[in-house]
Amino acid sequence: MKVLQVAHYYGSPGGIERVVSQFCACLKQEYEVEVLVANEGAKTEETIEDGVRVTRVGRVAHINRMSICPTFPSWLKKKNPDLVHLHLINPLAELSYLVSNLRCKAIATYHMDITRQLWMKPIHQPMLDRVLNKLDRITVSSQRFAENSPVLSRYMDKIHILPFGISEERFKATPFNRSLTEEFKKQYAGKLVLFVGRLTHYKGLSVLVEAMKKVDATCVIIGTGYLRETIKEQIKEEGLEDRVHLIGHASDEELVAYYDRADVFVLPSINRTESFGITQLEAMSRGTPVVCTEVGTGTTTINRHEETGLVVPPQDPEMLSQAINRILSDEALAHKLSKGAVERYKTYYSEAVMWQNLRSLYSELLA
Structure with a gap:
């Protein structure tokens, strides 16, 4: 049987893209798996990547982060899958699904609500509702988010609850990343606060920088994004250039070393665009206590207050700094949270658990 994953992009470093890759790695063991996404250029290209056929449909324009691919609906119909799996929100995929009028099982993973570009909601919402009404299942990462x-x-x-998971193999300790951890201990003296993620509006990095004024520690910010220069300027204005460092991209092995070196991981998100917070899991898998914000999504389903980390209100640098300082100053608490983080990751959020859940869902629909 053929199953088709339909998303924005494939193989790029974003969180949704990694989830799609994980789904493909799981499903290709039992099904013929294909992926349909937008290309960054005007030409349509087909490749085989790790046993998965990937079709990148030519894009003629990119408006407000939306790809314009006139032939996307015809490519979707041409694929003729037994099951189509949409990754939303994605206006291109939604419109193409409706236009193609596929006669197959259909599910979607609903990754996030729209919290910006609200001007488009009156146009987009009716189309999205038509799609959701036609679907057999809608998977989400947490009951709380739904x-x-x-x-x-x-x-x-x-709704079908399908928490995302991360591979233990991907973030295992190796002699190389252990040596990197030792280097980071020399490079960053004292306590270390860590953030990993895209440098974008909903991550709340301006709040983290503000909070660091009251935290006696070094802060390392790993990631790329359009807010880099804005954050860099704020760090300079606050006089924190010697303690808050923008690192840019880091490899998986470097990430393991940073997680192992960090005393606390912070996810200071400010709204519901942060639907899950996969980097929390990465930190927890390495036993790093977490501080996150309560935005009404899966962030606090993953990170349990006083069990795996601490939870604070969003956009509150004072409360954020207090939570960070509490973990940094209380060794017994940090040890308890570290142990709880690893246990929760292994029990609920390993890749193996996610794969078992996904296979059960597909088996049910394709029986």
């Missing part, structure tokens, strides 16, 4: 979503609350009868 219940608090202004969109999904109307489709609770279709």
Whole structure:
């Protein structure tokens, strides 16, 4: 049987893209798996990547982060899958699905609500509702996210909880990253606060930089994004250039070393665009205590207050600094949270657990 994953992009470093790759790695063991995404250029290209056929449809324009690919609907219909799996929000995929009028099982993973570009909601929402009404199942990363979503609350009868997971193999300790950890201990003296993620509006990095004024520690910010220069300027204005460092991209082995070196990992997100927070899991898999914010999504399903880390209100640098300082100053608490983080990751959020859940869902729909 053929199953088709439809997403924005494939093989790039974003969180959704990594989830799609994980789904493909799992499903190709039992099904013929294909991927349909937008290309960054005007030419349509087909490749085989790790046993998966990937079709990148030519893009003629890119407007407000939306790819314009006129032939996307015809490519979707041409694939003729037994099951199509959409990754939303994705106006291109949604419109193409409706236009193609596929006669097959259909599910979607609903990754996030729209919290910006609200001007497009009156145009987009009717189309999204038509798609959601046609689907057999809607998977979400947490019950909390579904219940608090202004969109999904109307489709609770279709909801299937499918928490994302990360590979233990990907973040295992090696002699190389152990040596890197030792280097980082020399490079960053004292306590270390860590952030990993895209440098974008909803991550709340301006709040983290503000909070660091009251934290006696070094802060390392790993990631790339359009807010890099803005954050860099804020760091300079606050006089924190000697303690807050923008690192840019880091490899998986470097990430393991940073997680192992860090005393606390911080995810200071400010709104529901942060639907899950996969980097929390990465930190937890290495036993790093977490501080995250309560934004009504899966962030606090992953990170349990006083069990794996601490939870604070969003956009509150004072509360954020207090939580960070509490973990940095209380060795017994840090040890308890570290142990709890590893246990929770292994029990609920390993890649193996995610794969088992995904296979069960597909088996049910394709029986």
